[in-house]
Amino acid sequence: MPVIHESVSDSHVDEDVRAAIADITAHTATIDCDDDEEDISQLFAPLTRAEVCNCIFSTWYPNFRRETIKSEIIKPLEQGFIDYLLADGIMLPDQDDIPQYSCKIEDPESSDSEWSEDENEVESAAIDIESTSAEIRRRIEILGGKVMPRMCWSAPKDASWMAMGNSLECRGPSDIYVLLKSSDKVSSDLINGRYLPKEQLGEIEHELVLRQWSNLVPSMEFRCFVKDKKLIAISQVDYEYYEFLESMRDEIETKLRLFFDDHVREKFPSDNYCYDAYVAQTVNRVYLIDFEPWIPSVDSCLFEWRELAKADSSDKSLGLRLFPKGVNAMGHFSGKYSRNRLPVEATDDQFRGSMAELIKSVAEQTRQQK
Numbered sequence: 001m002p003v004i005h006e007s008v009s010d011s012h013v014d015e016d017v018r019a020a021i022a023d024i025t026a027h028t029a030t031i032d033c034d035d036d037e038e039d040i041s042q043l044f045a046p047l048t049r050a051e052v053c054n055c056i057f058s059t060w061y062p063n064f065r066r067e068t069i070k071s072e073i074i075k076p077l078e079q080g081f082i083d084y085l086l087a088d089g090i091m092l093p094d095q096d097d098i099p100q101y102s103c104k105i106e107d108p109e110s111s112d113s114e115w116s117e118d119e120n121e122v123e124s125a126a127i128d129i130e131s132t133s134a135e136i137r138r139r140i141e142i143l144g145g146k147v148m149p150r151m152c153w154s155a156p157k158d159a160s161w162m163a164m165g166n167s168l169e170c171r172g173p174s175d176i177y178v179l180l181k182s183s184d185k186v187s188s189d190l191i192n193g194r195y196l197p198k199e200q201l202g203e204i205e206h207e208l209v210l211r212q213w214s215n216l217v218p219s220m221e222f223r224c225f226v227k228d229k230k231l232i233a234i235s236q237v238d239y240e241y242y243e244f245l246e247s248m249r250d251e252i253e254t255k256l257r258l259f260f261d262d263h264v265r266e267k268f269p270s271d272n273y274c275y276d277a278y279v280a281q282t283v284n285r286v287y288l289i290d291f292e293p294w295i296p297s298v299d300s301c302l303f304e305w306r307e308l309a310k311a312d313s314s315d316k317s318l319g320l321r322l323f324p325k326g327v328n329a330m331g332h333f334s335g336k337y338s339r340n341r342l343p344v345e346a347t348d349d350q351f352r353g354s355m356a357e358l359i360k361s362v363a364e365q366t367r368q369q370k
Contacts, residue, residue: 040296043309045272047295049202052195054270055291056152057209063267067259068288069214072139072147074132075207081132082206086190090181092174132208133173139210140172146213149176152206153194156183169213176210195293219245220279221289222256222320223301225308227272231260232311233318235301237276241323252279253320259286274298 053059058073140147148168149156159182160166163175170176180186188194193201218238225233234256236245245252256277264275272294278287292298296305302321311318 040305047196047293051270051293055293058207060291064288067263070212072143072210073207074135077206077208078132081129084129085180092177136173143210143212146171147210148213149179150209151186151189154185154189156180156186158185159183222277224256224275224277228313229265229271230313231257232313233303233308234320235303236322237301239323241325245322249320255279255286
């Protein structure tokens with residue numbers, strides 16, 4: 001098995017990043033996408049619950065066990081464990097003895113509750129997750145002692161900066177809890193579901209997935225776009241230029257197309273979808289990483305969704321797209337989850353605008369005083 005970890009791509013790409021991608025890939029576009037005013041949602045059929053559920057890990061993993069990394073699925077999850085993940089604060093146990101977690105729950109109707117000592121402050125509620133922790137330790141041992149966690153749809157990639165080494169590598173329950181409780185992506189999936197509004201999605205049985213840990217060579221992960229059960233486009237996932245990929249372009253595209261024809265096309269039930277694949281040069285194989293539905297909120301990497309949606313499924317002209325030489329990746333594409341390290345107020349557009357006005361005002365006052 002090659003070294004693999006979760007995809008670094010994200011379903012929610014900043015507008016400035018998407019604008020930069022549009023600029024650097026304009027010269028490679030083969031589809032007429034001049035009508036920027038067109039409502040892109042009109043280019044997509046309504047997403048169905050079945051298409052979303054097809055992308056849940058436990059749904060597709062049994063059919064692709066031989067094509068992907070070894071994993072263990074813990075399901076169903078105790079409600080106490082879900083409550084713990086959603087509770088404020090990060091309270092971690094001793095690795096060897098996990099009796100209970102105490103999570104302080106405050107009355108949402110109370111104002112200034114952190115200062116009051118009256119009945120508005122609710123007693124700490126104990127959440128017992130010892131059985132889940134024990135099961136996690138057992139599954140980690142099965143997978144060789146090191147794993148990377150994820151839930152139904154999302155891995156806590158946005159919280160990797162919280163972990164030692166800025167990775168998803170976990171050796172015990174506490175490592176996993178730090179990542180899951182620090183991840184906005186995981187919390188959002190638990191509260192709101194994914195891809196569809198919760199009222200359309202209905203009840204989903206949550207799951208914790210542990211995948212055998214290794215390191216991924218970022219340059220060799222690619223996102224594949226399938227339309228009408230035909231592979232129409234392939235994109236490099238990592239936003240960085242690698243000179244050696246140019247000489248391997250034909251070989252990589254051939255391997256990915258053969259992998260799709262031999263292992264994916266007839267086994268995945270949806271007609272339109274995306275999936276990530278890893279080309280392992282050392283063993284001359286392709287490995288499946290994950291699936292996502294065909295919707296514009298999914299990261300289209302180095303393509304624009306308009307050209308993908310308008311492409312003829314019988315046309316292979318979109319081909320494989322690599323990050324171009326001469327583009328300053330650091331300007332737009334690095335630190336994809338860097339905003340997760342700051343308070344939400346510090347990344348809000350209104351806050352940034354206010355700060356810009358403040359800086360301008362201070363600078364003007366400084367000039368007047370000279």
